[in-house]
Amino acid sequence: xxxxxRASKIAPSxxxxxxxxxxxxxxxxxxxxxxxxxxxxxxxxxxIKEAAIAAIESGFTKYTADSGIxxxxxxxxxxxxxxxxxxxEPSQILISSxxxxxxxxAIFVLCDDGDEVIIPAPYWVSYEEQVKMSGAxxxxxxxxxxxxxxxxxxxxxxxxxxxxxxxxxxxxxxxTGTVYERDExxxxxxxxxxxxxxxxxxxxxxxxxxxxxxxxxxASFSQKVKDLTITINGVSKAYSMTxxxxxxxxxxxxxxxxxxxxxxxxxxxxxxxSQKAAVAALGGPQDCIAQMVAEFDRRRQVMVAGLNKIKxxxxxxxxxxxxxxxxxxxxxxxxxxxxxxxxxxxxxEFLFDEARVAVVPGDAFGAPDYIxxxxxxxxxxxxxxxxxxxKAVDRLG
Numbered sequence: 001x002x003x004x005x006r007a008s009k010i011a012p013s014x015x016x017x018x019x020x021x022x023x024x025x026x027x028x029x030x031x032x033x034x035x036x037x038x039x040x041x042x043x044x045x046x047x048i049k050e051a052a053i054a055a056i057e058s059g060f061t062k063y064t065a066d067s068g069i070x071x072x073x074x075x076x077x078x079x080x081x082x083x084x085x086x087x088x089e090p091s092q093i094l095i096s097s098x099x100x101x102x103x104x105x106a107i108f109v110l111c112d113d114g115d116e117v118i119i120p121a122p123y124w125v126s127y128e129e130q131v132k133m134s135g136a137x138x139x140x141x142x143x144x145x146x147x148x149x150x151x152x153x154x155x156x157x158x159x160x161x162x163x164x165x166x167x168x169x170x171x172x173x174x175x176t177g178t179v180y181e182r183d184e185x186x187x188x189x190x191x192x193x194x195x196x197x198x199x200x201x202x203x204x205x206x207x208x209x210x211x212x213x214x215x216x217x218x219a220s221f222s223q224k225v226k227d228l229t230i231t232i233n234g235v236s237k238a239y240s241m242t243x244x245x246x247x248x249x250x251x252x253x254x255x256x257x258x259x260x261x262x263x264x265x266x267x268x269x270x271x272x273x274s275q276k277a278a279v280a281a282l283g284g285p286q287d288c289i290a291q292m293v294a295e296f297d298r299r300r301q302v303m304v305a306g307l308n309k310i311k312x313x314x315x316x317x318x319x320x321x322x323x324x325x326x327x328x329x330x331x332x333x334x335x336x337x338x339x340x341x342x343x344x345x346x347x348x349e350f351l352f353d354e355a356r357v358a359v360v361p362g363d364a365f366g367a368p369d370y371i372x373x374x375x376x377x378x379x380x381x382x383x384x385x386x387x388x389x390x391k392a393v394d395r396l397g
Contacts, residue, residue, distance in 0.1 A: 010129050014364040015372075018348075022358040033385040034358045035373035038174060038323070040240040042295075044277075045288045048239060051280035055273045064272050066264040067256075068095025068248070072275045075282040076248050083206075084217040086226070088250045094259050095278075097270045099204045099234035099247035104130050105259040106200050106230045106249060107166070111136035115165035120151040121366030122325070124174045124202070128366075136165065140366055145316065145327065149176040153187040160191075166198040169218065172205040175365045175372040176325045177318020179209055182216045189218055189225045199229040204247075205321040207238045207289045210297050213319045219250075227252055238289050239281040244274040296322050299375040299382055306386035307373070310393050322376045325362070329369040334396035341396060344368050355392035357385045 015036060022034035055061075067073075073090035080086040096102040103126070111117060113135035119127050121140050131138045141159045143149045156167070169188065171180040180188075192199050199218060206215045219229035234247035247270075249259060269275075300317070303324045307315040312330030334341050336354065341347050344361035348371060351357045362370030375382055 006133060006135070009132050013125055013129075015125055015360050018358050018360055030356070032352075032356045032358060033377075033381050033388065035375075035377065035385060036358045036360050037374055037376065038237075039242045039374075040237065040292060040322070040376050041378065042240040042288075042292055044240050044244070045281075045284075047284050048241065048277045048280045052244075052273050052277040055276035060272055060276060062272060064269040064275060066269050067260040068093065068270065069272075069275050069279075072246075072248075072279050072282075075279045076250070079282045080217075080231075080250060085220045086217060086231075086250070089253075092250055092253050092256050094249045094256050094263065095270050095275060096247045096249065096263060097267055098245040099202070099232050099236065100126060101245075101263075101267070101270075102232045102234065102247040102249040102259075103127075103200065103202065104133070105262055106232065106251075106255070107131055107134050107136070108262055109255060109258040110134075110166050110198055110200075110230075112165075114163060116161060116163040117165060118156065118159050118167040118197075119366075120149075120155075120169070122149060122173075122176050122362070122370070123168070123366055124170060125364045127168050127170075137163075139164070142366075148316070148319075149173065149178045150180060150184060151188060153191050156188055156191045160195055160197070164195065164197055166200055167192060168200045168202065170202040172209060172215065172320025174205065174321050175323050175360070175362075175367075175370075177321045177323055179213050179215065179320040182214075185216055185218045186221055189221050192228055193222075193224045197228065199225070201229055201231045203231060203233045204237055206233060208293055208296060208322060209320040210293070210300065211319060215320070230255060235278045235281045238292075240288075240292065241274075241277070241281065244271070244277055246270055246274050246278040296375065299377075299379055300324070302379060303373065303375040303382050303386070306383070306390075310386070310390045311396075312393065322374055324373045324375060325367075325370050326373070327369050328362075328371050331393060331396055332369075336396050344371050347371060350396075351389060351392060354395070355385075355388040357388050357392075 018036040073093040111134040115136040219226045230251035236242045315326035348361040360372040
């Protein structure tokens, strides 16, 4: 079988593969602790589930408009106005099958063969692959831990060429937990506006911030920035609705319409029942978010403190999302049973085989000196997993 050149270049999602492997082993009765999944372990709040049940019982189980039901588009507009000081019309909103789908739609309609998309590293695994699928080329810009993994205007400016079409910004960031301050985003926005570069703003972790840090939507800074920005968000993380698959995009009407056109031929509408549930999520009580964030904060403190006690590990404290991203290069060069641990892939394999702990290698995020651990799991699992990692690493020599 001969695959297309485009398909042959696409790598599978490492995060999903590791999570699936851990879940399969757990189902088989094998004691594996999974730190791989970017998925809240809380149940979806009851009012949201009740809205979905009501949709089923009322027969709301048919096709909807490809771009989403009016009720949900309205709820998204109200959310943007309430939380982000952004005014959008329903015609500027697209409802898709998850934020990942929204991102794909945006990249696909913006990019042609030969275009370039700037991506600060470390980055979420799917950004690079989605750009490849569009036929465009990624320009990876390395950031530094000493600067909290933040892209600077100088680095941004240096990466721009006549082929630059867009930049992807993710704040709060997966995998680093980095959250940009307003002035930092304003400086990046100035560069984008100066060169007419589109901004794809991935804000899926918007509500998951700690230590009094605030999230800022870059599109809210000015009309010029808004005209260049496609904001991506969804209900998966904030409302523990990962499996419901509802994401949304907001941006200039022409771009959103083009995204809707693509979606109409690729997947049609997002799940009708899930759309009704998302209306309840966005328009209902929001106390569930504060409760989850408070628990994530407790887990964050335990995770980071424990990682910093492990030989060769060094972990800064994340300001957002629910991931710890320790530098593990201190153990590179050590061996186990004569086999060297020379990179994040080898360390990940070692921890899985010898400690029965699933983590994600930093190479998947463009950061080979690191690994990613999700603390969207119980404190018991975190404490147990950290103990296993420490004991395993102590065996390296």
